[in-house]
Amino acid sequence: MPRFPYNPFDSTTGFGRKFIQWINSVFNDVGSDLQENKSRVDNLIRNTPQPSETVDIRVDNDGVEFPTARDRINNDYNKNKQSVTELKTIVRDIVVNIKDFGGREDLPDNAFALQSAIDYLANQNFGTYKGGTVYVPPGTFNVKGKNITISLKSNVNIKGAGKELSKLKIADNTGDWGYLLIANGYLLENVSIKDLCLDCNRNNVVTKTERWQYSNRVLLNVGEAKNFSLHDCKLISNGIWGFRGFVENGDLFNNDFEFYPPTYTNASFDLSTIWIGGKNNRVANNRLTGFWVSNFIPETAIETQGHYTHCINNTIKGYKVGIIESNNTGQQNPLNPIQGNGALYNKIQGNTIEVLVGGITLWVMHVSSDSVLKACMINSNNIKVLDGNNISSRYRYGIGVFKANLATGATHDGVQLGKINTPIMANNHIEFQTRKVEDSLYFADCGIRLDSEFEIEGAAISGNTLYNIGGMGIYLSASVDSALNPNNQIIKNTVIVNNTFLEVRKPIRVNTRVKRTTITGNTFIQQIEYSNLQDNMLITIEAYSRSAQDTEGFIIKNNPIQSSIMYHRPFYPKYLLGIAMSNYSPDYQDYLEENSLGRVIVQGQTDRYSIVQSGNFMIGKDGLRYGLTNTIQATLGKPYSAEGGTVTVKEVIDSKTLRLSDALDIHPSQSVSIKLNDGSYKVATVVGVYKNYIFFTVDVSSSKVNEVINYYSDNIGLVPNS
Structure with a gap:
């Protein structure tokens, strides 16, 4: 029948x-x-x-x-x-309950029950279908942590009733432990963990933390995996990693990660709450919170290696560093080989990051020279660098690169052999909680810091807003240290366009080995008047000449300056001049400004502010063409005060700063003649004006007070030029 x-x-x-x-x-x-x-x-x-x-x-x-x-x-x-x-x-969709395998809330150790349930489903075979789901019902299920506590198996999922309801927790008095959930030595496939809390148990007393040893305290290590997801979970950790895995097709979505420092004395170790490598991974909509104390601040929230990894819309608070992307893909995947070294076409987008040292870091590790970090898009992130105690970092930054540290002896800290190709840093908001004024390259805060020991080519920095920075907005420099940069790599073909610098002390600064840089359409804004003179924006763009280790080839144009302070005229590079405020000189013919090509003719007699550079010409009142015999540019006419009178020196502030009676007619790049105490005159080029203060690159400390200051004008050093 x-x-x-x-x-x-x-x-x-x-x-x-x-x-x-x-x-x-x-x-x-x-x-x-x-x-x-x-x-x-x-x-x-x-x-x-x-x-x-x-x-x-x-x-x-x-x-x-x-x-x-x-x-x-x-x-x-x-x-x-x-x-x-x-x-x-x-x-x-077979579901088994850990209680059916002996799990109980009052049991001191549920590891055997959970492992039995996992193994039971892993060993079932229904035709071509295997596995199922282990269900953890509401409640707290203690687990005695061991070196390897519970082994994950392919095709077996773990699901709770909700991340605030179902909890696997390291038991009290466990002591030091290694891994809670792990796949070790085999390829893990088709696994999902959802609606569950993994808790390290902060009350469990530990004595040490050793990377790669059995005191890691890692909640979830999937090893090498394919098709893995972690959704709607909560991970409370105090060890090296909350999650770690080399994953292909991974999805970490809508999870809460909390890190608490361990309680043993002088705890100090490197950590990443999320560490993920492989390819085709998404880390999205997660919330990572680092709780820190004065002697321990968690290092890194998210570290990614891999191709086509999207780290998007995460919220990060309380770590030293928010997100690190490195180029080590293809080096560590023997079970599931990933083709192509480096890190290709990754995206870091829409994240909200509040950290104490650095927001987003690109790390070219000590791996093979073909390991290129290529076409990484860092887009629309909101980064805030907070104040913190006992921060030993040399500098703080919004977006930056990792610098090698040969002193550690660690393999990955060695000479960086790879390179970064065509990174995009666009539409990010970067601000600092406190505007800490610092001029040192090694200690100054910086919005975007590309300070490399390797090649960076084709960086596009556009549409970013940089706010409240007492150091530098954007800094470019390739190392001249032969130990760190033995192949003399450079930064080249950089575009800095349409960025807004608001209350940034030095918006753009370029140091050594930087070639072919376009700086255009950026806006420099100061709205607050700072009581300390040197705290104000006295310079917009600063770079060194060709003599400074291969720095050359600049296009600088159409970068407006906006200031609410009267007579605020910060230094801005003019003409074909070297543009370092510290060594400003017309002898360096390295820079292209405002489409000024070759020699130009200035109709100077009708404009008392016109500046004529050495090597160019002007037309005198007699109609003849004149050229400069001196190496310094000339300014036509003479300066006047607001009332139409003369301008005098009122005070010598320091060796390179004077206060005038009125700086209405004084502008950067003009040359002035200053009477000295011994009766002689000194010609000096103005590099910046703030209210009635003017700044020079030469020593003006011997200037005579109450003496008239004049332009270096067409009455001095001019001869007819046939």
């Missing part, structure tokens, strides 16, 4: 062996029906059918008559096939 239709899966029955026996009996029923129909047809074929048999075979169990026997058989076959598909879906 046919057994179709089969009983549907009754979710109210128990799980375990009885359920499996029922599934197997259903499969036997399906097979029996198929065999029965096949035998019936065979009999019809072998024997001449009687009319009654022919009619009978065309009628199914529900009394429906089909036009032909073939139609009826096909209909039965399709029904059986659909039933098998539904049953296989049921098998795929």
Whole structure:
């Protein structure tokens, strides 16, 4: 007698062996029906059918008559096939409860129960389908931490009732421990962990933390994995990693990560709460919070290696560093090889980051020279650098690069052999909680700091807002240290365009080995008047000449300056001059400004502010063309005060700063003649003006107070030029 239709899966029955026996009996029923129909047809074929048999075979169990026997058989076959598909879906979604394997909230150690449930599902084989889901019901289930506590298995998921309801927690008095959940030495495939809390138990007393040793305290290490997801979970950690894995097709979504410093004395170790390598991974909408004390601040929230990894819309607070991307892909994946070294086409976008040292870091590790960090997009992130105690970093930054530290002896800290190619840093907001004024290259805060020991080519820095920075907005420099940069790598083909610098003391600064840089469309804004003179924006763009280790090839144009302070005229590079405020000189013919190519003619007699550079010409009142005989540019006419009178020196502030009676007519790049105490005159080029203060690169400390200051004008050093 046919057994179709089969009983549907009754979710109210128990799980375990009885359920499996029922599934197997259903499969036997399906097979029996198929065999029965096949035998019936065979009999019809072998024997001449009687009319009654022919009619009978065309009628199914529900009394429906089909036009032909073939139609009826096909209909039965399709029904059986659909039933098998539904049953296989049921098998795929088998759920077992850890309580069915002895798990209890009052049990000191539930590790055996959880491992038994995982192993049970891993060892089941329903045709081509394997595994199932281990369910952790509401409650706290203690686990005694060991070197390897619980081993994950392919095709076996773990699911709780919610990250605030279901918890696996390291038991009290566990002491030092290694890994809570781990896949070690095999490729883990098709695993999901969802709606669960993993808790390191901050009350458990630990004595040490050793990377790669059995005091890691790692909550979840999936090793090498494919098709892994961690959704809607909470991980409370105090060890090296909260999550670690080399994953292909991974998804870490909508999780809460909390890090608390361990309680033992003088705790200090490097850590990354999320560490993920591989390819095609998403780390999205997670919240990472580092709780720190004065002697311990957690190092890094998220560290990524890999290709096509998207780190998007995460919220990070309380770490030293927010996100690190490095180029070590392809080096450590023996079970599931990842093609191509380096890190390709990754995205860091839409993250909110509040940290104490650095927001986003690009790290070219000590790996093979073909390990290129290529086309990384850092876009639309909101980065704030907070104040913190006991920070030993040389400088703080919004976006930056990792510098090698040969002193550590660690392999990955060695000479950086790879390079960064075509990174995009666009539409980010970077601000500092406190505007800490510092001029040192090694200690100054910086919005975007590309201070490298390797090649950076084709960086595009555009549309960013940099705010409240007492150091530098954007800094470019390649090292001249032969130990760190033995191949003399450079930064080249950089575009800095349409960025806004608001309350940034030195918006753009370029140091050594930087070639072919375009700086255009940027806006420099100061709205606050700072009481300390040197705290104000006295310079917009500063760079060194060709003599400074291969720095050359600049296009600088159309960068407006906006200031609410009267007579605020910060230094801005003019003409084909070296543009370092510290060594400003017309002898360096390295820079292109405002489309000024080659020699130009200045109609100077009608504009008392016109500046004529050495090597160029001006047309005098007699109509003749004149050239400068001196190496310093000239300014036509003479300066006037607001009342139309002369301008005098009122005070010598320091060796390179004077206060005038009125700086209305004084502008950067003008040359002035200053009377000294000994009666002689000194010609000096103005590099910046703030209110009635003017700044020079030469020593003006011997200037005579109350003496008139004049332009270095067409009355001095000019001869007819045929």
